[in-house]
Amino acid sequence: MKSFKSSAWILPQPVLILGTFDKNGKANAMNAAWGGQLDMTEIIISLGSHATTDNLAQNPEFTVAFATASTMVASDYVGIVSGRNTPNKMENTGWEVEKAPNVNAPVFKAFPMTLECKVKQMKGERTGGGYLIAEIVNILCDEKYLAEDGKPDVEKMELITFNPVQHTYIQLGKTVGKAFSDGLKLKK
Numbered sequence: 617m618k619s620f621k622s623s624a625w626i627l628p629q630p631v632l633i634l635g636t637f638d639k640n641g642k643a644n645a646m647n648a649a650w651g652g653q654l655d656m657t658e659i660i661i662s663l664g665s666h667a668t669t670d671n672l673a674q675n676p677e678f679t680v681a682f683a684t685a686s687t688m689v690a691s692d693y694v695g696i697v698s699g700r701n702t703p704n705k706m707e708n709t710g711w712e713v714e715k716a717p718n719v720n721a722p723v724f725k726a727f728p729m730t731l732e733c734k735v736k737q738m739k740g741e742r743t744g745g746g747y748l749i750a751e752i753v754n755i756l757c758d759e760k761y762l763a764e765d766g767k768p769d770v771e772k773m774e775l776i777t778f779n780p781v782q783h784t785y786i787q788l789g790k791t792v793g794k795a796f797s798d799g800l801k802l803k804k
């Protein structure tokens with residue numbers, strides 16, 4: 617085995633698109649890979665100092681969408697450019713925006729699935745930001761991406777993951793097994 621120095625190499629990493637409104641109700645989006653599920657209805661995101669962080673300080677509600685192959689270029693763009701110094705950031709994405717039904721935050725309609733979230737706490741210090749803990753208050757899924765049982769069909773969404781080693785995005789592939797089930801074959 618070859619050793620590498622300590623790096624942000626948890627695999628695979630999500631491509632989360634955080635949607636916020638500024639104090640004038642203008643939408644902004646940013647890309648975040650350092651986030652995950654914390655509890656049944658809670659998520660945690662490691663957030664630096666961004667326009668998003670400023671927006672959350674005055675309006676602690678946001679959305680989290682999951683990036684897809686077709687939204688990849690603009691999803692990367694919102695991770696490179698800041699709403700702090702690029703007033704036309706959202707126009708450049710071409711994303712259609714509407715207000716989320718349950719939180720004061722934007723929904724970007726190009727994405728199949730979106731969490732509506734409320735900040736519970738901002739902990740610690742991360743260069744002007746911190747560790748954002750938020751409650752998922754509702755989940756929206758475009759009807760196009762529902763399975764026959766009425767639940768979101770994740771395989772249909774063409775989700776992408778961030779590869780922190782080569783700095784690329786990789787599209788998720790096919791279902792290979794059933795969780796909490798296939799492993800039972802080895803139970804003796």
Ligand SMILES: Cc1cc2nc3c(=O)[nH]c(=O)nc-3n(C[C@H](O)[C@H](O)[C@H](O)COP(=O)(O)O)c2cc1C
Pocket residue numbers: 644645646647648649650651662663664665666667668669692694695696697698699700745778
């Ligand atoms: C692949 C990728 C992953 C990122 N992950 C994070 C992250 O987890 N946390 C963070 O604070 N910034 C992250 N960023 C950086 C922000 O998305 C970036 O600084 C963005 O311009 C902030 O936008 P805003 O200032 O308009 O809010 C990431 C960027 C990219 C491209």
